[in-house]
Amino acid sequence: MNFNKRVAFYTLGCKVNQYETESIKNQLLQKGYKETPFEEEADIYVVNSCTVTSIADRKTRNMLRRAKKMNPQSKVIVTGCYAQTNSKDLLEMEEIDYVIGNTYKNGIVNFIKDIENRTMEREKNDNIFDEHEYTEYEFATLREMSRAYVKIQDGCNNFCSYCKIPFARGRSRSRKKENVLKEIVKLVAEGFKEIILIGINLGAYGEDLPEDIDFEDLLEEILKTPGVERVRIGSVYPDKISDRFISLFEKYKNLMPHLHISLQSCDDTVLKMMKRKYGSALIEERLMKLKNSVNKMEYTADIIVGFPGETEEMFENSYKLIDRIGFSGIHIFQYSDRENTVASRLENKVDPRVKKERADKLEELKQKMAHREREKYVGKELEVLVEEEIEGFLFGYSENYLRVKFKGSKDLLNEIKNVKIDRIEKEMLLAYE
The missing domain is CATH 3.40.50.12160 (Methylthiotransferase, N-terminal domain)
Structure with a gap:
């Protein structure tokens, strides 16, 4: 020892x-x-x-x-x-x-x-591309407050033009269903209220497995597992939001109405140069259909500004669609070359000052959207998983992943509490019981 x-x-x-x-x-x-x-x-x-x-x-x-x-x-x-x-x-x-x-x-x-x-x-x-099967990690549970993360997949087959990750993680490899479910049963027994499914490209789950199973099949099995009170999905591509996927949100109340969308851009030309497999029409149709079908659905997303060849018009197209859809939060990245990628060899690099201007403009929109999305819940009730107590206040996340603060007893830690939202304070919802 x-x-x-x-x-x-x-x-x-x-x-x-x-x-x-x-x-x-x-x-x-x-x-x-x-x-x-x-x-x-x-x-x-x-x-x-x-x-x-x-x-x-x-x-x-x-x-x-x-x-x-x-x-x-x-x-x-x-x-x-x-x-x-x-x-x-x-x-x-x-x-x-x-x-x-x-x-x-x-x-x-x-x-x-x-x-x-x-x-x-x-x-x-x-060579990471010699890895053909998912590698199990021993004692692997990542715990965070009252939530636990469960890895179900590794690698990516998409080879987007700006991204090094396939060279770092290899091709998509899916974890065996029985191992995923076994870990989730263990977490439920340990008292975790919320399970978050993570991977490099979750929507590709099952594509490499010999049995006939896809991400929606696995997700439904997890949602049906006794004692699972909340399930979140780490990140999805817009083109993976199928009608069946939407139906799972409608059918299972323990599937939380929040998605982090791997978006990157909302302009057709930029998306094509990025080698993404969808366009702006699909983004709008899929995200709005899900939002209109599922009560309290909220989105966060990743956005890249200043991709090589991105004109002001292309940026504006992206900006306007992001605003129309409405996101409770976005992560903004200024494009940077990654060695050995297709995008690193593209011409018409965007001036760093222009990239910063676009990032700043998107940051202003982010703040506006954050307030707008939260404002909808003032005077309404949300279910909050209470995660921590600081100086007499309790903090946690609502079902649609909005941070909520309210007065309460430490006895409520790791409990799901119904609270009524009173007002917004610095992008946080304040509530009273």
Whole structure:
């Protein structure tokens, strides 16, 4: 056992990365390692990297340098998506001891043991496209307040022109249905009220499995599982919002009326250059149909501004459709080249000042929409899963993923409470019982 070995973790990027870090952490704790905050001295530092933007790359490098500075005698390990795609660059950094790609991430606990025995080479990385089956992560549950995340899928087959993720995660691989359901039954038994399904491209679930099953089939099985009070879906593409998918929201009240949409743009020309498989007409028709069919349905989304060749007119097309649909929140990204992608080789790059202007304009719309979407619920009741208590106030998320604050007792933690919304305060809904 390694009771004196201190290990610190830093995770960048998506919930899938966080889920995988949690697995690594729990396995090491089981072996007697002691977790230490990343800002403190540790014997081993593990940075689980992201490469979705150039900012993520830069932040990964900064965290690796910071780790070595805190303890020059420590072993610094980088894993994750940036480690998978750019291992050679990372090996040139003197602050890094070991680079472990996504292909070996699941075995990192054994590699740490080998590090102590001084038998491990500096790099462990293979071709991610040789991965054909979903890799199970031991002790993998990512818990957050009263919610638990369940990973059901990895990888992506879409190869959008701006995106490195298929090169970091490989092709789409689906988790076996029985393993997903087994984990959910365990979480229900542990008292979790809300399950959030995560993956790199959830809508592709089942496409690689020998049995005849798709995402809607799995989702319905989960919704029918006894004791599951709330189910959320991490992220979907607009073209995956089928009529059957909409019918599940209508049929099952434990499927929460909120979706995070992987949107990126709402202009047909930009979407085509991005190699997205849908256009603006489909976005509007599908999202409005779901919103009109399901009470209290709310959306959040990812948007990229300044894609190569994006004109002012194209940006305005996107802006107007986003405004028409109405989103309770959006994540705005200024386009940045990712190496080896089709988009990085496109001409007509947008001036950085123009990108910033468009991002700022979209930020103003984001604030306006946030207020507008929340205003609809003033004077109405929402069901809130109470997650924390701070200075006599309770905080949690409504069924449509709006943050709510109200006065109440600590006894209500991890309970679902019906509250009446009184007013809006800084993008938060204030309620009284």
